[in-house]
Amino acid sequence: MGIQDWSFSRGQPIWKEISMTETFGEYDNDIQPSDEYLVVGFSPSSIPLKQRWRNSGLSADFLADYLTTFFPVDESKPGTVDRQAEVKSAVGYIANELLENAMKFSDDRLSHPISIRLQLHTDRLIFVTTNTIPLEKVSGFQAYIKRLTTEDPQELYIERLEKTATEEHPTTSGLGYLTMINDYHAQLGWKFEHLETEADDGQLQKTVAVTTMVQLVVSS
Amino acid sequence: MMEIKTDDYQVWCDKQEENTVVVNCAGSLRLGGMEEYQPIVQLLNESIEADPETAVLDLTQLEFLNSSGISMLSKFVIRVRHKKSIQMVVKGSKKIPWQGKSLKNLQRLMPSLTLEWE
Numbered sequence: 022m023g024i025q026d027w028s029f030s031r032g033q034p035i036w037k038e039i040s041m042t043e044t045f046g047e048y049d050n051d052i053q054p055s056d057e058y059l060v061v062g063f064s065p066s067s068i069p070l071k072q073r074w075r076n077s078g079l080s081a082d083f084l085a086d087y088l089t090t091f092f093p094v095d096e097s098k099p100g101t102v103d104r105q106a107e108v109k110s111a112v113g114y115i116a117n118e119l120l121e122n123a124m125k126f127s128d129d130r131l132s133h134p135i136s137i138r139l140q141l142h143t144d145r146l147i148f149v150t151t152n153t154i155p156l157e158k159v160s161g162f163q164a165y166i167k168r169l170t171t172e173d174p175q176e177l178y179i180e181r182l183e184k185t186a187t188e189e190h191p192t193t194s195g196l197g198y199l200t201m202i203n204d205y206h207a208q209l210g211w212k213f214e215h216l217e218t219e220a221d222d223g224q225l226q227k228t229v230a231v232t233t234m235v236q237l238v239v240s241s
Numbered sequence: 242m243m244e245i246k247t248d249d250y251q252v253w254c255d256k257q258e259e260n261t262v263v264v265n266c267a268g269s270l271r272l273g274g275m276e277e278y279q280p281i282v283q284l285l286n287e288s289i290e291a292d293p294e295t296a297v298l299d300l301t302q303l304e305f306l307n308s309s310g311i312s313m314l315s316k317f318v319i320r321v322r323h324k325k326s327i328q329m330v331v332k333g334s335k336k337i338p339w340q341g342k343s344l345k346n347l348q349r350l351m352p353s354l355t356l357e358w359e
Contacts, residue, residue, distance in 0.1 A: 074273045110338035117271060118308055125274070182350060185275070185312055186319040196308040204342040 036216040046170045048210025048234050057141035059087060062134050077120035084139050085113035091141055108239055111205050115148055115235055118197035123152035131228050148235040153228045166211055174202045201235060208236040243284050252281050260294040267302035270310045278313045285317045296327050301334040301359055311343060315350055322351040329354045
């Protein structure tokens with residue numbers, strides 16, 4: 022009851038899980054929460070896409086900046102300057118790609134929030150984004166994930182680039198995940214949850230929430 | 242001289258010497274997908290229209306590039322490769338971490354491409 026009241030007061034519908042969740046890649050359900058984390062949330066339907074795009078850039082930069090606190094520069098250790106710059110750049114890039122994807126694919130018709138969470142662990146950083154995806158796009162996305170997790174990512178990268186080079190109007194580059202894997206050696210995993218809720222007019226609405234987990238090993 | 246300038250980024254092209262064109266990208270490029278990169282794609286394509294001997298892509302001031310931007314530059318490199326007669330040089334900065342990670346991929350698309358670091 023408490024949860025319901027809270028949801029009502031926030032004007033958010035309550036989403037119920039309606040079937041088994043599916044996970045792909047290196048999705049770790051048992052990751053312990055860390056004491057250091059930051060979460061940024063957006064309501065996708067509240068602002069136009071153009072403005073949201075600016076927000077995702079600002080949020081990615083903010084996450085990157087924020088994290089530098091935990092990778093301080095030590096004047097007596099020259100390597101710490103480079104390490105801080107490396108971590109900042111990697112977080113800025115990965116967070117931006119994850120948010121761009123979330124903004125691009127999120128189902129605008131629904132008031133399900135988009136969020137990105139950045140967790141700091143002793144040996145790694147973990148990014149977790151959640152967004153909805155229209156039902157009709159799920160199978161195409163899962164087919165791409167299958168390729169990402171079973172094929173040689175270097176070859177797939179070149180293949181994607183050669184492919185977009187010959188397309189007159191390519192709509193999406195499909196390179197975000199591949200650059201995280203190849204250039205940043207990140208581990209990627211996905212969780213799909215089928216959800217439904219009752220809209221104001223009593224109609225049942227269905228959607229799929231995708232949680233993307235990116236793990237980035239950092240030396241301390 | 243061709244130029245595209247906004248608060249976040251600047252792309253411009255100049256002819257440095259006879260038969261060499263230099264395209265510079267500076268700032269932070271994170272446009273929303275390939276469609277929005279179209280004006281820059283056009284500038285890049287026009288820079289090599291006259292078949293210069295050498296095309297230089299100077300990225301030493303490009304602090305940030307999203308994956309759609311990487312795709313755009315890759316597409317340009319493939320276009321230069323198809324022309325066969327143009328020598329391609331990409332200038333990167335060691336001070337900008339993403340470049341050390343991602344620019345080598347351009348060389349994989351065009352093995353004769355020269356990567357210069359400063």
